[in-house]
Amino acid sequence: MTSEWLTPSTRSELIENLVSGVDRYNPSNVSILEDYLYHQIRSEEYDCLANLAILKLYQFNPELYNPDVVINILIKALTASPLPDFNLCISLLDERPLNAQLDEPDPLPTVLPILKGLHSLLFRCRFPAFWEIYQSAELENLRDNYTVEVAGFEDAVRAVAIRAVRATFTRISSERLGSYLNLSSSDLIAYIQKLGWPVDSSTSVVTIPPNPDNQIEATVVQESVKLPQLTKIIAHSVAKA
């Protein structure tokens, strides 16, 4: 479950050495990791630990700080919900002095609260609200300057919704599912088909295939006593005997 998160199959050996070795602290390696981030963005890959390594370098070397990179990392982490990736990134963003030597004003202070808001909506499974706010006029800047560059961003958000739906529902109306995915009519049908979920043609209710999370069963768990629990007592009796 976590192995793909710890070491994504798409991670190259070069990056693996950076992430797992001491070379991760070498500031001259930051461009390699930044290039890798942009590669992730173009090709719908994701490597949380490699991106955290960038933020670590920024934490120790404020002069390396590049707000666009930070924003892109946060956008990638956003769609890992409900995993804590987004929070882990924020944890590494130390307060920086306002007089950071940048040519342009730092976009992060304005973008950060917006991203936090979006993260909160995803984490709280408020998918319709997420789409509404994401598509609002106020977020035009974020869409035009950042998320448009992130290949498959909207599909990644849909994947978050699909994960929640798959665990919670056995059947769901198309209408409700569409509101979570921000899709309707033919787009929605195509998307559901791609998932391979059957749709009832008359009621247009979608059936979610059984999986470990949407199967419920009342059980009684019985205690099993393991030998190590009893070693002390047995050892004591033997010693005294």
Place this chain on the structure above:
Amino acid sequence: MAQQRLALWNAEEDLEEDVDMTIALDGYGQNVQYEDSHIHQPQIDESTLLAMQQHMAQQAAFQQIPDVVKSFIVHFHQAVLDNNLAEITVAYESGWNKYTEKFYSKTEWPEAELIAPLVNDDPIFLILYRELYYRHVYSRLQPNIDDRFHSYENSCELFNYLLNSDGPVELELPEQWLWDIIDEFIYQYQVFCTWRSKVTTKTPDELLMLAEGGPVWSSYSVLNVLYSLMQKSRVNEYIIAQREGKSAEEIAEIVGEYGQRPLYRMLGYFSIIGLLRVHVHLGDFTLGLKVMENVELNQKTPFTRVTACHVATYYYVGFCYIMLRRYPDAIRTFVTILNFIMRMRQYHTRSYQYDQINKTADRMYALFAMCHALSPSRLDDNIANIAKERYGEQYAKMARGGSDALAAFEELFIYACPKFITANPPPYEDPVAINALISSSADAESPTQSSPQADSTHRHLDLFLADVAAQLQVPTLRSFLKLYTSLGAKKLANFLDADEEELVQEMMVLKQASRSISRVTGSEGTSLLDGQMITTSDLNFVIDENMVHIAESTIGRRYAGWFIKNTERTQKILDDLKNMPLPVPPKTSGGTASGVNSQQQAEAVAGQNRPARSGQKVVWGGVKTA
């Protein structure tokens, strides 16, 4: 060089005090000084005079050192020279603390330069002595900026000696001390960062020194030391080889000349734990667990031999799990160590670190209470009951959810979280920027609020509270669902006075909150970050279009723990009874007879105590039973 210059310059200030003291305390010193100033004044230039005065002041100060302390230092030095671990341990754990209480509870120990003649100017012993000297300053007194800089220099000298001598050094030190060296190094780094970040309280001199401080206590230099110790000792390779069951010869080959020595191997181990701690201070929870990759968290690994290290490890690992939203793992971590602390309590009271362990344990009970409220489990009722006892009020609020809960979570988080630090100093080297920062901080209404330190704690608090806030409805929903086997979403929404669609989305949150990644049992040899998705709640449900179906798995009552505990208790009572002296016969009228009686009784008591004591293993740092 730099240090010598500093010391001389320092002497000027010290001089006035020292001379006063000589006058007040030592008539002989006063006399000499009187003559000096009259007879030799014309020929003596100022620096010679200063040097002489300093020399005399030192002599006077040397005389002030109590004789027992002098002989203690001589003895201590000899023990270190002989690499006599038992003697070093006694001097370190008991002697040092004894004389601290007796003579130096409110003042510094004598400066290293002062006691140097006692130890033939042995540079290594003086470094070790300074290590203790500064640790005492940090724990009992208020370190000034010179102490902070010098303690850093001394640590660097120590690590330089260990890492950059020709080959491994011959020195041997008790494990407890080795842990304390690493632990203290990180502690001083952490307090330095905290102190450094408060710009408004600095004097002009301090500002100047900080501007020129360079790499003093920089994050890079601290990490460098820890990684170097880890790599030099090849401790990770050692752990892996051990796990693979390699032979002693193979292991010796793998770990090399450094790793074969207990001193380096233990320093390597402790550096891993140190790195975990540094990464947590810096807010890097994944990296913290990643450096622990090869360390197995069980009661058998070598670091558990030093209890302070054992406890710290579990505290930081548990906290990492909380920030990774892996509450079941955090709970398991805390339960393990809290049980250990409880079992070992009878030995703890003898340790000089008793208070520290207790404080950490108390914070872990608070963290446990938080996790338990977020992810109720029945892993250990005993620990859960103690946590509820200590934090009953907060626990009740947290477990109930709703609006009161956040305040309770905040209170416990602030109390129990580690100190967070910012990796970089304020811009001391840039006078314009630092002045701007000072004046803006001074203007702010509450300066403590605006300091970066408080900010980084609050940043982590906010992240945690946001996670918690998302779950606030969960306890309420669970309590309703428990009453039904199936229930329409609309009806449930009506109960809660909520919109149906909102409620359905909230149900997805409930589902999410009932799942967690967790390390599964039998995952020995895998990283602490590994795990699988597990169900954390007994209450399971699923939504079929608009109908909620509920199933509850009940856990049969657990008897084993209760029986085991009580069997052990009974065994102990029986043992105690058997070891008790025979009852004293009723008092006879003769006075002499009763005297003999009581004497016999005393002997009997002493006699039965002795075997019982020596049979016990002293877990705490391995002090010899005194």
